[in-house]
Amino acid sequence: MEKIARSNRPLILITNDDGIQAKGIREVAEFLKPLGDILVVAPDAPRSGQSSAITVTTPLRMKVIDRQEGFCMIRTNGTPVDCIKLSMNILLDGYPDLIVSGINHGSNSGVSVIYSGTMGAVLEGALLHIPSIGFSLCNHKADADFSACRELVTGICQKALASPHWPQGIGLNINIPNTPRLNGAKMCRAAQGHWTEEYDCRIDPHGQEYYWLTGTFKNYEPEATDTDEYWLKQGYATIVPCMTDNSARHTPELSSILGL
Amino acid sequence: MEKIARSNRPLILITNDDGIQAKGIREVAEFLKPLGDILVVAPDAPRSGQSSAITVTTPLRMKVIDRQEGFCMIRTNGTPVDCIKLSMNILLDGYPDLIVSGINHGSNSGVSVIYSGTMGAVLEGALLHIPSIGFSLCNHKADADFSACRELVTGICQKALASPHWPQGIGLNINIPNTPRLNGAKMCRAAQGHWTEEYDCRIDPHGQEYYWLTGTFKNYEPEATDTDEYWLKQGYATIVPCMTDNSARHTPELSSILGL
Numbered sequence: 352m353e354k355i356a357r358s359n360r361p362l363i364l365i366t367n368d369d370g371i372q373a374k375g376i377r378e379v380a381e382f383l384k385p386l387g388d389i390l391v392v393a394p395d396a397p398r399s400g401q402s403s404a405i406t407v408t409t410p411l412r413m414k415v416i417d418r419q420e421g422f423c424m425i426r427t428n429g430t431p432v433d434c435i436k437l438s439m440n441i442l443l444d445g446y447p448d449l450i451v452s453g454i455n456h457g458s459n460s461g462v463s464v465i466y467s468g469t470m471g472a473v474l475e476g477a478l479l480h481i482p483s484i485g486f487s488l489c490n491h492k493a494d495a496d497f498s499a500c501r502e503l504v505t506g507i508c509q510k511a512l513a514s515p516h517w518p519q520g521i522g523l524n525i526n527i528p529n530t531p532r533l534n535g536a537k538m539c540r541a542a543q544g545h546w547t548e549e550y551d552c553r554i555d556p557h558g559q560e561y562y563w564l565t566g567t568f569k570n571y572e573p574e575a576t577d578t579d580e581y582w583l584k585q586g587y588a589t590i591v592p593c594m595t596d597n598s599a600r601h602t603p604e605l606s607s608i609l610g611l
Numbered sequence: 612m613e614k615i616a617r618s619n620r621p622l623i624l625i626t627n628d629d630g631i632q633a634k635g636i637r638e639v640a641e642f643l644k645p646l647g648d649i650l651v652v653a654p655d656a657p658r659s660g661q662s663s664a665i666t667v668t669t670p671l672r673m674k675v676i677d678r679q680e681g682f683c684m685i686r687t688n689g690t691p692v693d694c695i696k697l698s699m700n701i702l703l704d705g706y707p708d709l710i711v712s713g714i715n716h717g718s719n720s721g722v723s724v725i726y727s728g729t730m731g732a733v734l735e736g737a738l739l740h741i742p743s744i745g746f747s748l749c750n751h752k753a754d755a756d757f758s759a760c761r762e763l764v765t766g767i768c769q770k771a772l773a774s775p776h777w778p779q780g781i782g783l784n785i786n787i788p789n790t791p792r793l794n795g796a797k798m799c800r801a802a803q804g805h806w807t808e809e810y811d812c813r814i815d816p817h818g819q820e821y822y823w824l825t826g827t828f829k830n831y832e833p834e835a836t837d838t839d840e841y842w843l844k845q846g847y848a849t850i851v852p853c854m855t856d857n858s859a860r861h862t863p864e865l866s867s868i869l870g871l
Contacts (some may be wrong), residue, residue, distance in 0.1 A: 352820060373760040403661035403725045410813070432726070433824070440809045441822065454668065462738060465663045465855060466692070478722060478805050507869065514868040520730065520803070521859055538871050541860035543780070545738050549700045553670070560612060561670040562701065564693070590869065591858040595725060598800035599781055599852040608774040611798050 354435055355423055355442050361387035361512050364447040364476075366434040368398045368468025371416070371426045375454035378497040379486065380424075381553065382504050386512060388421040392434040395426045398550075400564075404430045404474065408468035413437060414436065431472035439479065449511055450476035450483040454500060457491035460526045460579040460589065461542040461568055470524055470593065477522035477595045482511040482592060484522065490529040500527050503536060503588055524591040526583055534586040541591050542578035543571040612673055615683055615702050621647035621772050624736075626705040627715065628696040628728025629657045631676070631686045635714035638757040639746065640684075642764050643711065646772060648681040651704065652694040655686045659717075660824075661728035663735065664690045673697060691732035699739065709771050710736035710743040714760060717751035720786045720839040720849065721802040721828055730853065733782035737855045742771045743782040749843060750789040760787050763796060763848055784851040786843055794846040801851050802838035804830040 355362075363383050366519070368375040371393035380389050392413070404431050417424035425442070427434055431452065452472040459467045469485045476483030488495055507525065511517065524541075527533070538605055549566035570580050579589035613810050615622075623643050627636040631653035652673070678682035685702070687694055691712065699706070712732040713774050719727045730744045737742030746764055748755055767785065771777065784801075787793070809826035830840050839849035857864075 354654050375697075393777070397668065400665040400667040402661075402665075402731065404662045404664040405660040405726050405824060407660040407824055409658065410823050411810075412819065412821050436806075436824070437770075437810055437822065441812070442743065464857075465734060465738070466665050471662065474725060480723070504744070510868055510870065516864060518859075518862060518864045521862065521865070536871060538862070538869070540860065540867060541856055546696075547628050549696055550671075552701070559672065560696065564635065564665060564667055564696070583823075590865075590871065592862045592865055594857045594859045595722065596801055596803065597724075597857045599778075599854045599856045600800065602778065602781065602798070602852045604776060604778045605783075605850075605852055606798060608777070609770055609796075609798070611796060611849065 354439055355390055358388055359419060361453060363387045363389055363449045364438055365389060365391045365451045366393045366431050366472045367453050367486050368401055368431045369412055369456050370397045373456060374494065375456050375497060379451060379454045379504060382501050383451065385507055386508055391424040392427060392438045394431065394434065395428055398430050398468045400466045401430045401471060402466050403432050403471040406430060406433050411437060417494040431468040432475045435472050435475040446479060446481050449508060450481050451508065453486035454497055455487035456495055458489040458526050459487040459489065459524060460583055461544050461570060463568060464524055464541055464593065473522035474593065474595050480519045482517040484511060485524050487522060487526045488529060489526060499531050501531065503527060503533060520595045521592050524593050526579055527588045528583050528586050530586050533588055536588040536590055537582045538590045539577050539579050539582055542580035544569050561602055612701055614712055615650055618648055621708040623649055623709045623711060624698050625649060625711045626653045627649045627689050627713055627734045628661055628691045629716050630654050630657045633716060634754065635716050635757060639711060639714045642761050643768055644770055646767060649853060651684040652698045654691065654694065658690050658728045660726045661690045663692050663731040666690060666693050671697060681845055687824050688753055691728040692735045694762045695732050695735040706739060706741050708794045709768060710741050711768065713746035714757055715747035716755055717747065718749040719747040719784060720785050720843055721804050721830060723828060724784055724801055724853065730784055732769050734853065734855050737782035740779045742777040744771060745784050747786045748789060749786060752773060759791050763793060765786060780855045781852050784853050785848060787852060788843050790846050793848055796848040796850055797842045798850045799837050799839050799842055802830050802840035803832055806826055810863055
């Protein structure tokens with residue numbers, strides 16, 4: 352596939368995990384057109400819960416589905432991380448100025464971020480030291496109203512593009528409450544917790560059991576006032592900086608357990 | 612499916628991302644039999660590069676393929692994380708005493724860990740505060756010789772089972788060099804780097820392009836002496852503690868960029 356031509360404007364690469372037909376990615380591409388050229392490379396179907404998964408055992412394909420001056424939209428059969436990798440290796444000479452993932456239909460707050468394909472793409476960008484931001488609206492409906500996100504999304508992307516020194520190895524996880532009027536935005540950390548009652552067990556017509564993943568997130572620390580879960584409930588957008596390197600540096604407990 | 616009966620012995624839950632037929636998971640199950648009862652719940656086929664992916668849009672199934680006293684082996688159509696979730700929610704009353712993932716055929720050192728299904732399962736266990744350890748042998752061959760891993764794997768699992776205070780939210784990523792004699796084991800951190808030359812582009816019989824994921828890992832810091840990449844080259848097993856929470860705590864740079 353031929354390379355995407357660069358202009359003098361910033362280049363913004365956009366992907367998501369809801370698939371290229373989702374309203375959220377279409378809207379964010381429109382929001383960001385005034386800030387630069389737009390390259391959308393996104394999965395051909397929903398890929399929720401894909402985390403940082405990559406496609407190893409089947410070949411990947413790409414198809415241009417819309418091309419205008421300063422705007423190109425390409426669908427792939429890959430995961431969100433595959434979309435970033437294909438862009439870096441096949442479509443672009445050099446790096447984009449900004450990677451945006453989303454706007455996701457549904458929240459990626461608390462520990463859920465570990466499963467998020469939206470954030471998988473963001474961490475892939477951060478590994479390459481590209482400013483990378485994931486946006487999620489706390490409304491999972493297909494026809495969710497993203498209009499209240501516009502000012503926040505555009506403002507943060509403008510700031511990221513204007514900054515010469517994005518911190519290396521860090522991407523942003525931004526959740527936006529489903530409210531017509533935001534109270535503001537807060538830097539915070541992911542709430543600790545885990546999912547409970549995770550399966551709906553059914554019997555198929557042949558008498559065999561099968562299980563649908565479902566469940567609810569249980570916040571271990573509902574009283575903590577520095578978490579994303581807390582501030583989303585107060586009507587604030589939450590900004591959690593996420594590191595690509597999850598190595599724990601100080602682990603005297605473990606050294607003692609392992610005798611090392 | 613009926614619950615797995617517990618005995619007075621510790622219960623060790625084992626999964627992997629190479630699939631239930633892989634030599635590595637069969638061998639580690641044998642290594643660990645002297646330490647406790649064994650429950651193997653693993654994917655029915657290879658799931659490399661699945662990270663923390665979960666299966667959302669298709670139903671999951673399980674099938675018991677071997678059951679003896681103190682030993683049960685179940686295959687699923689899910690990812691490594693699905694295998695842990697199914698075990699916790701459907702198969703077990705209460706938590707296992709230890710989760711082991713692997714032994715993976717091939718290394719999971721450096722930044723690769725972000726894509727690793729082996730480590731996805733480990734982080735899932737760590738989210739639930741269960742001692743969880745991933746083992747990988749730096750030999751990707753199907754018939755790799757795991758015998759030199761036995762002493763290390765058994766020793767570390769014994770220590771984990773004996774410890775009343777495993778640190779919360781931390782799992783271990785242990786890589787073992789492909790050598791008949793280990794020089795020892797080192798606690799270290801993941802080497803920073805990224806993958807390069809990631810695609811092999813081909814043309815199918817219908818004239819359409821397709822891409823195979825491939826590439827090589829480029830270590831950004833080959834001189835650093837505290838990374839897993841460094842110590843593996845010296846013939847040491849490497850132990851990297853990995854956190855489930857990747858929120859960055861101190862980000863004055865970002866606060867300044869975002870004006871927050």
